[in-house]
Amino acid sequence: MREPTGDLRDLRGDCGNCFGLCCVALPFARSADFAIDKDAGTPCPHLGQDHRCGIHARLRQEGFTGCTVYDCFGAGQKVSQVTFGGRDRRTADREQARLMAEVFPVVRHLHELLYYLTEALALPAARPLHARLRRALDDTERLTRRTAGDLVALDVPAHRQHVNALLLRTSELARAGLPGRKKERRNADLMGARLKGADLRGANLRGAWLTAADLTGADLRGADLIGADLRGTDLTDADLTGAIFLTQPQLTAARGSAGTRLPRSLTRPAHWTAGP
Known part of the structure; x- marks a missing residue:
């Protein structure tokens, strides 16, 4: 057991x-996330004989941002x-x-x-x-x-x-134990939404589409973020303390700062700004 x-x-x-x-089994299409098309089961041309990525240190510069947010x-x-x-x-x-x-x-x-x-x-x-x-x-x-x-x-x-x-x-x-009325935004389309400083404590954001949303300084303590799309989401100075079901790939897909507060189990992505 x-x-x-x-x-x-x-x-x-x-x-x-x-x-x-992952460099063999998964397909991807030429887009903002991937520089080329690749079929499922076909090795990526950048996969080396040692099973390592030949451009790992330059993935973002080479147009493979999608690889950097995958786990x-x-x-x-x-x-x-x-x-x-x-x-x-x-x-x-x-x-x-x-x-x-x-x-x-x-x-x-x-x-x-x-x-x-x-x-x-x-x-x-x-x-x-x-x-x-x-x-x-x-x-x-x-x-x-x-x-x-x-x-x-x-x-x-x-x-x-x-x-x-x-x-x-x-x-x-x-x-349930968090104060205030909990916002119900499950599967909500919040793409590009202006939510700067929003009180989202304990909010249900399961599956919410938050792509490119502005959550600068937002209070997301205890929010449920399972499956939320955080690509390009601005989490600068946001408080994610106690956020549940948040993953490292979601954070890596977002933008943040030294002032962004995270759950203890997660780490600050290297590409986030270091702040003053």
């Missing part, structure tokens, strides 16, 4: 123990080292290489759920749900360790729906 460590850093990508699966939540090393026992896709036969590309996105979805469940178990307000959350975490971990064939056949949406119901109830419990 998997015991949660309480440290969400355990569920981040470890490229040193992965065979560059597999530890799925890459799980698939590389556990599912396929350390077998390199280059030395695998064609069928095995195909399976690796198909299995990786499945395990990535499951590891994202592990991330949220681990965070949920660390929330004291969710104690009434801890037994159910632990069972869901253990069940999800067991799924990640199935054979490649079983993983490809797995009904991920059905499992995700079950877990999401628990996460939603966790969110409700965690936000």
Whole structure:
């Protein structure tokens, strides 16, 4: 049985123990996020023989911002080292290489759920749900360790729906103790919204489209940000203390400053301004 460590850093990508699966399995289209088109299962032309990115230090300058905001939540090393026992896709036969590309996105979805469940178990307000959350975490971990064939056949949406119901109830419990009326903005279109200094304590921003929104100095303490699109969102001097289900990729996609207050489990992205 998997015991949660309480440290969400355990569920981040470890490229040193992965065979560059995200650079092979995932497709991308030429856009503001990617400089070229790439089909799923086709290695990125910048992927080296050592399974490392040849332009990692220059991704933003080379037009691959999308790569800088991606995290597999530890799925890459799980698939590389556990599912396929350390077998390199280059030395695998064609069928095995195909399976690796198909299995990786499945395990990535499951590891994202592990991330949220681990965070949920660390929330004291969710104690009434801890037994159910632990069972869901253990069940999800067991799924990640199935054979490649079983993983490809797995009904991920059905499992995700079950877990999401628990996460939603966790969110409700965690936000209930915060003062004031909670704003309900689930799946709201807030692209480019002017929310400078807004009081969003305990707000439900699940799946909200906050692309390029101005949240300078906003109070987001205890807000639920699961699935919120924070690409280009200005979080300068915003307070995200206690924000729940916020991930490192979301922060990396946003803009911020030295004055932006973050949950302890997350780190300030290197490209954010250092401030005065």
